[in-house]
Ligand SMILES: [Zn+2]
């Protein structure tokens with residue numbers, strides 16, 4: 001079954017919170033697009049674009065937004081589950097750590113069952129409710145770059161919206177009412193320009209803090225050869241470069257440019273080299 005059909009089939013089984021957060025993220029992205037295209041761009045670039053504007057603003061921001069959205073799509077469309085994957089006949093099979101009673105299969109090292117996705121995930125890191133998908137062996141790369149570009153996009157939005165508000169928007173006291181119940185106002189589109197600026201600025205500040213802290217946390221885990229569920233074990237710590245390769249692939253140093261760059265992973269998620277502690281005994 002291809003990833004698209006699997007996504008449609010399993011989305012109905014997801015938790016309610018996942019669907020709400022997914023729709024919320026899509027709605028906010030649409031709101032940012034609309035505001036940028038109809039307010040900020042016409043204000044900042046009323047005349048035909050100069051080469052300077054193109055090089056310093058439009059192209060970098062387009063690059064950031066393109067990578068944010070394409071990595072987000074790649075998280076969803078890249079399947080890390082054991083569905084349709086043949087369990088290999090392997091010399092490492094004695095390393096399999098158990099049996100999943102729900103999926104009815106052996107569980108390789110670092111694999112565990114996700115109750116939301118209802119399937120075992122290879123090298124399971126965590127379940128991401130915003131993308132309604134588990135982050136695991138094959139999509140962890142995209143998740144990390146999504147966080148990086150999300151924080152970059154939010155930071156850029158803070159600069160743009162602050163500049164626009166300072167020069168163009170007069171905020172009345174009555175506009176601040178949006179601070180107390182922003183969600184109903186967003187859903188009903190009952191926002192004037194000042195209120196839209198306030199809402200987008202607040203969500204940008206939350207977004208840049210949340211996604212940059214998460215990026216640092218997850219990158220630290222990757223560098224140490226860990227997934228979220230693992231603490232300080234050194235079982236799969238193969239050294240910094242090998243740890244980066246095991247998540248970003250053999251072209252780990254250029255995968256930040258685009259999710260479309262192919263970068264072969266050194267491990268298949270089933271077979272891992274013997275844990276380091278076994279070598280030391
Ligand atoms: Zn399972």
Ligand SMILES: [Zn+2]
Nearest residue numbers: 114117127134
């Ligand atoms: Zn999951």
